[in-house]
Amino acid sequence: MNLTAALGAVAERRTGHGIRLFRGEEERERTGFDELYSQAGRLACGLLERGVRPGERVAIALPTSVDFARALFGVLAAGAVPVPVPPPARFASLEIHLRRIVIAMRQSSVRVVLSDEALGSLLGPALAGAGGEFRVLDVATTPAASAVYTDVAPDAPALVQYTSGTSEDPKGVVLTHANLLANVEAITKGVGFTDADVGCCWLPLFHDMGLIGALLSSVLNDAEILLMPPEDFLRDPGRWLRLISRHRVTLSAAPNSGYLHALRKVPAEAVRELDLSSWRLTLNGAEAVDADLMRRFCAHFAPAGFRRDAFLPVYGLAEGSLAVTIPPTGREPRSLWVRRDLLGEGIVEPGGRDDGLCREVVSVGVPVTGTEVRLVGDGGTAAHPEAAVGEIQIRGASVMRGYEANEPATRATVSDDGWVSTGDLGFRSGGELFVTGRKKEMIIVFGQNYYAGDIEAVVGRLPGVSHHGVLAATVPFTDGDGLVVMVETKESEPYARSELAAQVRYAVSSELGITPRDVLLVRKGRLPRTSSGKLLRHGAEAVYHQWAAAAAGTKAPLTAGQVTVE
Incomplete structure (x- = not known):
């Protein structure tokens, strides 16, 4: 079976379930899964009439919408391969979006982009100078x-899914129909998905x-979304709740970070007006999981x-389509306290909650x-499963x-x-996986390993540090490498900024035993991010040097990936 046939099987059930789009508090559009199947077939015919060939890559540059689902299944029904790319002017700067789009275009040999009238007017001129011939279709x-x-x-x-590119340029993951159907089946079993479920995705x-975990899984399970x-x-974030x-x-x-945003922005008086008793499962992934944050959210x-x-x-x-591990449902999250200093050396040693040298891992x-999942040590040797x-x-x-x-x-x-090597690090305990960080995000200071996270x-x-606004990196100086910490803040008064920089140094030194070579404070929203909002580690060194030069009042040549401090 392929994805188009799977949608057809759902459409034949005619349960009335479908996709509903909300803007603010209002429902703006709805389409049933039977209608979606019919719409996909007509879009496929239109694409084939315009010269799209089976197997050809077709980019989709659309905001969250029912049109996105129509485009996805329409490309699939044409026998072509969707390449979702971020639409312009959403999470980060237009430059970051267009850079990622152009990478996708070139690597996937894209000739056709499916968009809407508004975004198409932006994309057309921008892509004209990107090299190659691109046709934007409404x-x-x-x-x-x-x-x-x-x-x-x-x-x-069936899909070319470009990675977020936090530590290097995005790469296009090629997934087959069988890959995606297998992952949807795995998610279905892992969370107990049925057509009685109702999903909500921002x-x-x-x-x-969003694409596989929310949209595809809901559609192929005939569950309202x-x-x-x-x-x-x-x-x-109260709109979500x-x-x-x-x-x-x-x-x-x-x-x-999404749960933290809701926790910070939804006051207690607004909570009392909600009824969240129907919410049986909410998945926490894509970023490091914070056990304390989950406890505070629950309370x-x-x-x-x-x-x-x-x-x-x-x-x-x-690289795994999406889901790799899921805990048993019906229990509270499980975590362990381990020695942070030894963890950086690859050793898992239990510790206590009140020990300042310990870290809680979920x-x-x-x-x-x-x-299948396995852990591999340096040199490709298998790591001991529990130690x-x-x-x-x-x-x-x-x-x-x-x-x-x-x-x-x-x-x-x-x-x-x-x-497939994921680049992520972890250990096992009690047969379950605990993720500790990314291999490429390990920071080495005086021969000791520290997790950037x-x-x-x-x-x-x-206090004073913006939400999700810290980037730690090792940067080479003339006398050797050093740790720099770049921090977003709203603080503008010189004394307050000086105090915050001192607090950053003290906190890192007292809790981790290392002292930053430099602390650089920047305005909120100035840290480089990927199109999905993750901190962009690739090129952090160049960004730091440019910012440091700007802060010192000197001119520094701009290169790709750099931004100007304002």
């Missing part, structure tokens, strides 16, 4: 009068967690009926159906075969026997 005017459904094999490519649909644009959530309350939503998902929203066992910390990545569960940190490797029915038009990256990532978490708790 998803509203492309459908034909009749429908076509091109049959493709299960092992044919995550961007060009990102795997409510969509809201990410910018609506960012403006007022009010949708869950009013429409008896049972399933949702967000990264750790804050308990008066609305939110239950501690609703939280489900999970682990996944684009379980992300066991491998999903059809996926050591190793790199997480995955293999199975949902796991990619390679990257788009990038054989060197594929060879460096995929072994001859199908194991640990440094950022310590600084992020300080």
Whole structure:
């Protein structure tokens, strides 16, 4: 079976379930899954009439909308391969979006972009100078009068999902119909998905967690799904919770920072007006999972009926389609306290909650159906399952075969026997996986290993530091490498800024035993981010040097990826 046939099977049930789009508090559009199947066929016919060929890559640049779902399944029904890209002017600067779009265009040899009239007017001129010939089609005017459904094999490519590119340029993960169907089946079993569930998603649909975890999983399970644009959530996360309350939503998902945003922005008096008792599971993934944050979220929203066992910390990545591990449902999140200093050396040693040298790490569960997980130490040797940190490797029915038009990256990532190196580090305890950080985000100071996420978490708790506004990196100086911490803040008064910089140094030194070589304070929103909002580590060194030069009042030449301090 392929994805188009799977949608057809759902359409034949005619349960009345479908996709509902909300803007603010209002429902703006709805389409049933039977209508979606019909609309996809007509769009497929229109694409084929315009010269799109089976197997060809077609970019989708659309905001969160029913049109996105129509475009996705329309491209699939034409036998072509969707390449979701971030629409302009959403999460980050237009420059970052266009850079990622152009990378996707070139690597995937894209000739056709499906968009809407408003975004098409932005994309057309911007892509004209990107090299190559690109045609922007309006998803509203492309459908034909009749429908076509091109049959493709299960092992044919079905999606090119570009990675977020936090530590390097984005790469295109090529996933087959079989990969995606296997992952949806694994998610279905892992969370107990049924057609009685109601989902609610504010995550961007060009990102795997929104696309596969929310949209595809809901559609192929014939479960109603409510969509809201990410910018609506960012403006007022209470809108997300009010949708869950009013429409008896049972399933949702967000990264750790999303729950923190809701916790900070929804006051106690607003919580009392909510009814979250229907919310049986909310997945926490895509970022490091913070156990303390989950406890605070549970306590804050308990008066609305939110239950501690609703939280489900999970682990996944684009190379595995999405889901890799999911914990058993019906229990509270599990965590362990371990020695932070030894963890950086690959040793797992239990510690106490009150020990300043210890760190709490959250379980992300066991491998999903059809996926194998192993831990590998330095030199490719297997790490001891219960006593050591190793790199997480995955293999199975949902796991990619390679990257788009990038054989060197594929060879460096995929072994001859199908194991894929994730670049993430973790350990096992009680048969469950605990993720400790990313291999490329390890910071080495005086020969000691530290997780960048640990440094950022310590600084992020300080008053005056913007939410999700800390970037730690090792930067070379003339007398050797040193740790720099770049911090977003609203503080503008010189004394307050000086005090904050001193607090950053003290916090990192006292809790982690290292002292930053430099602390650089920048305005809120100035740290480089990927199109999905993650901190962009790739090029952090160049960004730091430019900012430092600007702060010193000197001129520094600008290069790709740099931004100007204002």
